[in-house]
Amino acid sequence: MANYKITLLKGDGIGPEIVNQAVKVLDKAAEKFDFTVEYDEALLGGCAIDATGVPLPEETVAKCKASDSVILGAVGGPKWDNQPGNNRPEAGLLGIRGALGLFANLRPSVIFGPLKSASPIKDEIIGDNMDIMIVRELTGGIYFGERGRDDDSAWDTEKYSVAEVERIARVAFDMAMKRNKKLTSVDKANVLESSRLWRQTVINVSKDYPEVELNHMYVDNCAMQLVRNPKQFDVIVTSNIFGDILSDEASMIAGSIGMLASASLSGGKLGLYEPIHGSAPDIAGKGIANPLATILSVAMMLRYSLAQPEAAEAIEAAVAKVLETDRTPDIYEEGLNKVSCEEMGDLVCAQL
Amino acid sequence: MANYKITLLKGDGIGPEIVNQAVKVLDKAAEKFDFTVEYDEALLGGCAIDATGVPLPEETVAKCKASDSVILGAVGGPKWDNQPGNNRPEAGLLGIRGALGLFANLRPSVIFGPLKSASPIKDEIIGDNMDIMIVRELTGGIYFGERGRDDDSAWDTEKYSVAEVERIARVAFDMAMKRNKKLTSVDKANVLESSRLWRQTVINVSKDYPEVELNHMYVDNCAMQLVRNPKQFDVIVTSNIFGDILSDEASMIAGSIGMLASASLSGGKLGLYEPIHGSAPDIAGKGIANPLATILSVAMMLRYSLAQPEAAEAIEAAVAKVLETDRTPDIYEEGLNKVSCEEMGDLVCAQL
Ligand SMILES: CC(C)[C@H](C(=O)O)[C@@H](O)C(=O)O
């Protein structure tokens, strides 16, 4: 019987509550699909600053590296806003991405049938469905390039190597092959040298994927097209900073931020799975947070890191079913049952 | 009687047709408001490449510098897509911005009453109106920083000096004072050193504008908030690359791209005025292009460069009036008159 070692980085704000529900669902899935899970906890973000003085203690990196996969709640909050830049909760997040080599960030923007009306976009544009997968490069570009100050100026470097672009392009093409064989590469090749290298490298990699229809789009145009007609996109691949902006835009277009999961993958099996929403300090501890994005992140983990696709599908189906009748306050609609974070976890387990 | 020297950069694609209509309207306004206009033409973009080999001939810079203001149509098209990066039509656009010191790009995203339904965003979010002014830094940042290749990598530099941020911040605060005294500065200060300098400098400048309510937003969040609730924004100030992305997103949210004008200002009176849409090579020469964004750019020119605010308002009012009954094909609605580019110009003149 397979046994998986999972590190939990509960983090700050609502992080602990939502991760607890995700663990409950994962345990239930383990029971049903005949595997076992062993958990360890480690500190990241604000809670790590409070306990150790730094947002990413070495012990956390070691524990994550020794595990099969990592589940993250959320980090940050006003309490740590006055920390210097390199010692903020976010620095811990960037640090763990770098330390674990999590170069590929998969961010699906999907609309869950019963939540269709949550999109700010008109019904005639969104139609019955929207399903975009953004593949964002996560350990390169301006996030990790050299930066500094001289005299009265400050600078950051957007830098990409051919190898960095190649490996993220392969992840995107592989994803496109599993979906609708359509890939949009987003860059700013009319201005940036790094984008020209990006585009040329993506074109070179495309020769290994003759079945995938590849097109290129400038980032400013993509920001427009996501609003104008999101359904034209299937898989999008882009750099770290453009991916940061476009994936947030796309997730808002899908509506319900509280529902969206993400995966950050390394070359091997090890991945980090987290909801795309933040730590929501204003509702932390009140028991009203929506745990579904974290539960759906567990489904992504089962699919991408633990090779348990059936368990992943079962969780996704259970979530879809529960949504028909029960909702946390953030996605509540008249006529349905309003439930707490914990009740939502229980309902998904029961449905499983 | 005031006399203004205006350089016309008609450019490529639909550029010449729309500029011709804008000139007609400007002449009519001159007649009505008692000033005279002298025109000169110069080459920029693809037409300049065809005639001289480069997208920005020196003569063009000299003519623009010797004039009171510049009207630009649009540049680019598939014909020049295979030019090397530094000799493309877009390079001419970046070149003229740099050469004329046009550091402040004003991009209003407004909804014209009768075109309200053109927004992809739901009516209950957009309401009766949307009116955002994006102030984009235009001659700094990653567009103008050093770039290059080494070995297998390519890099670009996002760099800002305190002086560069100060002057664009002042333009934005002055704009906020003339509007609703609300300014949002957008950056990525949780990651970028240049953004931390940006934020600190904006805060310092804000001390001279105690009446303006200033807030800061991360660029990824801003990309979301523009979709979720665009009405929370009044004036936005941001860097060159973030402004490129966010202003395109905002203009799509407003709907009708064919209607939106822009101004690029230097420290002095000289400005460059252009529609935000492109050269639309597919409809060039067919007489069906929408000249209104260019006509509204002329209104901006009258306001910001030529100190003729009454003429500006008169043009804007004439456009609003004509829209009630007459439309070019791109904004056509059942029951109204469908008119050509030239007819639209004539109608605005007649209304004036
Ligand atoms: C918190 C921040 C540093 C981070 C990023 O910019 O990558 C976040 O926005 C994200 O997308 O995960």
Ligand SMILES: CC(C)[C@H](C(=O)O)[C@@H](O)C(=O)O
């Ligand atoms: C054509 C391109 C170089 C330009 C830019 O990125 O500035 C355009 O997108 C714009 O916004 O005027």
